[in-house]
Amino acid sequence: MYGWAGKVLRINLTESKISIENLDAKVAKDFIGSRGLGAKFLLDELDPKTDPLSPENKLIFATGPLTGTLAPGGSRYTVVTKSPLTGAIANSNAGGHFPAELKFAGFDLIIFEGKAKKPVYLWIENEKVELRDATKLWGKTIPETEDLIRAETDEFAKIACIGPAGENLVRFANIMNDKGNAAGRSGVGAVMGSKNLKAVVVRGTKGVVVADKEGFRKAVLDVYKYLDNPNTKGFSALGTPLVTVLTQARGVLPTKNFQTGVFEGADKVYGEVFTDTLNVRGKMGVACFSCPVACHRYSRVTDAEFKGEGPGPEYETIGAFGPGCGVDNPSAIAKANIICNEMGMDTITCGFTIACAMELYEKGFLPQKDSGVALNFGNAKAMVDLVGKIAKREGFGDILAEGSYRLAEKYGHPELSMSVKKQEFACYDTRGLQGMAIEYATMNRGACHIRGEVQDIDLFGVYTWRVCTDKKLSFVDSLTTEDKPLLTKEVQDWFASFDSSGMCNFIFFLGVNEDALLALLNTGTGAHYGSAEEMLKCGERAFNAERLFNLKAGLTSNDDTLPKRMLEEPMPSGPVKGQVALLDKMLPEYYRLRGWDQQGIPTPEKMKDLGLG
């Protein structure tokens, strides 16, 4: 095979059994890889009713055919499992250098089954694979774990691991790799912890071979050309934190648990503040493997109260711990981020769970005897203290470790959890972005901002995608509803396609379109996707496979909704004052376009069309 390594590594942790299987070429082509292939394997192999934290759950690490190649941003893998936060499918994607190393070791996927009797880590040296004792690593932070493992394996080994949060089954624990890249959402780290699997360690010395070397090289150079634009330059200089100024200007910057969309202290947490005061190399980014953009940052906080250093923070983190919690202190935000990264927790869910607790406290639903402190919005010290307590499940942190939905439900007000399918919103208020309303409501892993970014089209002026050029769209208004069902459906399928390729989302939001990905996939794999439509259908197939998993797990169309605040409480202030999310106007049409019935179930015709029968 070209592009794909052609091998699946299966690890049964209960029996310490390791086996290597061949990857079926047709399945690989139909689901592309990474997110899509992971969904296919999970749907085929796991009873969707399985308890996510039981040994029966499976944990899949999946690279794509372009991971480890010169395809720009070809650095990614996806962790697919059943989520302990949502009960739905989880697919968390990360870059860095670990995923490419897994490919260089000769594997497309790793499937973990069962539960080890005691803590272990997996050590992969090409086809030499062994489970090693990790008892003395249990309890160690992410950076400690990486350093200790590298010392006893290979100094050039790449590592993905969990921290104390994953061990303690925090429902939004993540899996970190290369110390700063997170398969962040939906609690994939808790699943890893439940299996007593501390880390996956890889040293790969083989290469990745592409089908048409000259053609692939040209396709890569074309992407370099498309990326030569002002958005890329801005993104390289500031990273994701450049978004804060945009969402504030649009009035969709989640403030105080989404009570409004404009934050009075926003200018104190703009991207420039971080590059100018905290980021180690200022406006010079740090890159994932094979990425010409380099959007990562590294921060050093000198403020005595919040001293520390580490990768990030990204926009979503700044939004959640900053405006989300009413905090305008960049040092406190950076510190909360550092703790999350060291302990291995999703910053979005963590931040908005604390924000939800703050609202419950201010409204008098959460007594101070439970919270332990006066948990008002803006209390940066309390926020940072709670982050550490959540990871260790200490005191009130034990309740917060369940996520905002279970927290708000416990105190009698589940409507104050800003979540879909129990997963917290990212940092975009849907009342000013109707596309995001439908995206949050329908995304298979619960509220999510990066699986169908309709907002990119108008927020960043990305009119280069075929969804725009084919329909000659030159302007998308984020407040209209008529166009959003179709845009959301098409953009979700498009994102599912490139998420499955092993390339990074950001390459595409910087203007690279469907034809460029098609050229890379065809020259890279030699699998002959006949057209962009055929490739996008693979994305649609993956999306529907995820949907089927969820339906079989017991989720219904009732879960495709938004919190009451979005639907009924008009935005109280700012540029989109008076707006609500008009989901009812859009959802039926979205279902129809998807080929689903009005209960949100794919019709037999659609299933047949996608070969999911």
Added chain:
Amino acid sequence: MKGLSLDVEKCSGCRACELACSMKHTGEYNPLNSRIHISIFHEKAFAIPVVCFQCNEPWCEKICPSGAIKTKTDEVKGIKVVEIAEDKCVGCKMCMLACPFGNMRFDGRHAVKCDLCEGDPECMRFCAKGALQFKEAEASVGRKWKSIAEKILASHYA
């Protein structure tokens, strides 16, 4: 004479150069086969590329017992390359010991190193940040003077 100039201030650590080099010389994407190497220091947010400097007095050439390593100058392309004649290389690996920078590799049969791609370095083509440039060694001196001067200036007029 032109050479590869490395600007550590600009390197983001993406390793595209390693991929490009390995493909050009071995037909597959494999950083281990690359003749240029990036060391990444995550905690310092820094990455440093190292590639053969095409030394004026190459230790590899001096130590080679079979006379396989010779410096060749190509006036037309404007390059000077320390070259390995594969048919003469006996695979003794003395050159790997001699090179202080780790720029000499062994591919299982003979020693391999950067050959500047006959004056059209593939790595540079994929360096998005401009950390790798192909130019007269002296050309970067003037820019460095200016860059240092600007830093001094900035520290006086902050």
